[in-house]
Amino acid sequence: MLILDTDHLTEIDRGLAVGARLVQRLDQAGEEVATTIISAEEQLRGWLAQIGRLQDPFREVEAYRRLQGRLSFFAAWNVLPWTREAAGIFVRLRGGGIRLGSMDLKIACIALSLGATLLTRNLKHFGKVPQLRAENWL
Numbered sequence: 001m002l003i004l005d006t007d008h009l010t011e012i013d014r015g016l017a018v019g020a021r022l023v024q025r026l027d028q029a030g031e032e033v034a035t036t037i038i039s040a041e042e043q044l045r046g047w048l049a050q051i052g053r054l055q056d057p058f059r060e061v062e063a064y065r066r067l068q069g070r071l072s073f074f075a076a077w078n079v080l081p082w083t084r085e086a087a088g089i090f091v092r093l094r095g096g097g098i099r100l101g102s103m104d105l106k107i108a109c110i111a112l113s114l115g116a117t118l119l120t121r122n123l124k125h126f127g128k129v130p131q132l133r134a135e136n137w138l
Contacts, residue, residue, distance in 0.1 A: 001032045003080065003111050005120035006039045011138060013073055022137055034078040034116075038106045043070055082106060085113040093129065100128055108132050 004012075011019040026033050047067040054060050086109040093105060100108070104122070108129045111118040117133040120126055126134040 001034060001114055001116035002026065002029060003107070003114075003116045003118050004033065004035045004039070005107060005118060005122065006042050007121045008119045008138065009035055009039060009043075009073075018138060025137055032078070034080050035074075036080045036107050036110045037082055038103055038110065040074045040079055042103055043074075080110050080114070082110065083113060086110045089113055098128055098130075100125055105129070108134075 008022060011022055013019070044067075047063065047070055051060055051063045051067065054063060086106065089109040089112050090105060093109065098105065104125055108118065108126055110116075111134075112129070112132055117135060118126060119137050120134055121136050121138055123134055123136055126132060
């Protein structure tokens with residue numbers, strides 16, 4: 001299984017050449033492809049915060065349209081849940097002194113719990129997680 005981090009998802013969503021090459025490579029890999037509820041949360045929090053700052057109903061129209069686009073985008077994906085197993089790995093790694101942002105560590109824990117490969121640009125940070133397979137396909 002291949003799990004896409006937020007940066008890889010963003011490239012697919014932009015619809016530019018780099019995203020198209022990534023989609024082609026994913027198709028050729030022949031593996032199940034997914035993302036995580038954590039990546040969905042990160043993106044949705046961003047859009048909700050933007051809407052909250054606007055305070056102008058007319059400027060909100062475009063922001064809500066883009067939020068709705070995000071919801072449609074994630075509806076088309078296999079979005080992996082945050083599970084008790086992933087939470088247990090999280091607690092163990094945090095207790096072991098792994099210093100990584102909570103959201104990134106949660107994504108890593110979902111990948112570890114499934115024995116999946118995480119696709120991310122952020123190999124330096126994810127490289128701190130023992131036994132995590134992480135690759136940059138961009």
